[in-house]
Amino acid sequence: MNWFQREITLAPRPRGFHLVTNEIVAAVPEIGQFAVGLAHIFICHTSAALALNENADPTVRADMEAAFNRLAPENAPFYQHTVEGPDDMPAHVKAVLLGSSLTIPIRDGRLALGTWQGVYLCEHRNHGGRRTVIVTLSGQLL
Numbered sequence: 653m654n655w656f657q658r659e660i661t662l663a664p665r666p667r668g669f670h671l672v673t674n675e676i677v678a679a680v681p682e683i684g685q686f687a688v689g690l691a692h693i694f695i696c697h698t699s700a701a702l703a704l705n706e707n708a709d710p711t712v713r714a715d716m717e718a719a720f721n722r723l724a725p726e727n728a729p730f731y732q733h734t735v736e737g738p739d740d741m742p743a744h745v746k747a748v749l750l751g752s753s754l755t756i757p758i759r760d761g762r763l764a765l766g767t768w769q770g771v772y773l774c775e776h777r778n779h780g781g782r783r784t785v786i787v788t789l790s791g792q793l794l
Contacts, residue, residue, distance in 0.1 A: 654689075656682045656789040661782050665775050667739070669703070669713040673771040677763065680787045684761040689791015691763060694753040696784040699743035699777050701750035707770025720746050720776075743776030750774050758791055 660679040662672055676693065677683060683691060695702050706712035724745035726738040733741045754771065757764040765771075773783060 653790060654686070654793050656680075656685075657786065658682070659784060659786050661784055662773055664779075664781050664783075665773060667717070667775050667778050667780070669705075669716045670773045670775060671707055671713075671770045672773045673707065673763070673765070676771060676785065676787060680789070682789060683758060683763065685793050686758045686761060686789060686791045687794045688760075689758040689789060691756045691758055692753060692788040692790075693756070693771065694786045694788070695773075696786065697752075697780075698747055699740065700780055700783050701747040701752060701774040701776070702754050702785075703750050703772040703774050704754055704756070704765075704769055705772055706768055707765075708768055713772070716772075716774075720749070720774075723749065737778075739776070739778045743780075746774065746776045758789065761794060 658680050660676065662675060693702060705716070724742040726742050731741040733744070
């Protein structure tokens with residue numbers, strides 16, 4: 653069993669659901685050295701999340717943003733944590749619903765994603781800034 657880990661920084665993005673598959677793969681070319689294994693991708697933040705979903709039609713990403721805004725609206729009267737702005741507490745709720753990590757199989761030096769799957773950075777703050785992600789690879793080398 654071989655292990656590799658790298659911390660990467662994703663470019664800042666506006667609020668929404670953004671495909672970052674290519675950015676992650678480019679930052680961790682060591683994926684190409686693994687014949688079989690797992691890539692664990694962890695985001696080090698509480699107001700952003702990672703998800704796996706549709707990689708082709710951008711309207712899916714827009715619809716995801718709209719749906720999550722209905723699930724966790726800004727300025728809800730029951731929020732107590734409001735000091736950091738109206739987008740902060742909804743961001744925490746959305747991050748809990750989606751999760752902070754993904755585990756994706758590696759096959760023949762590539763992420764073994766389905767045809768229409770991509771890794772999303774789910775940015776829930778209006779101005780979230782750069783996001784830190786830790787990618788851990790484990791498995792058998794080519």
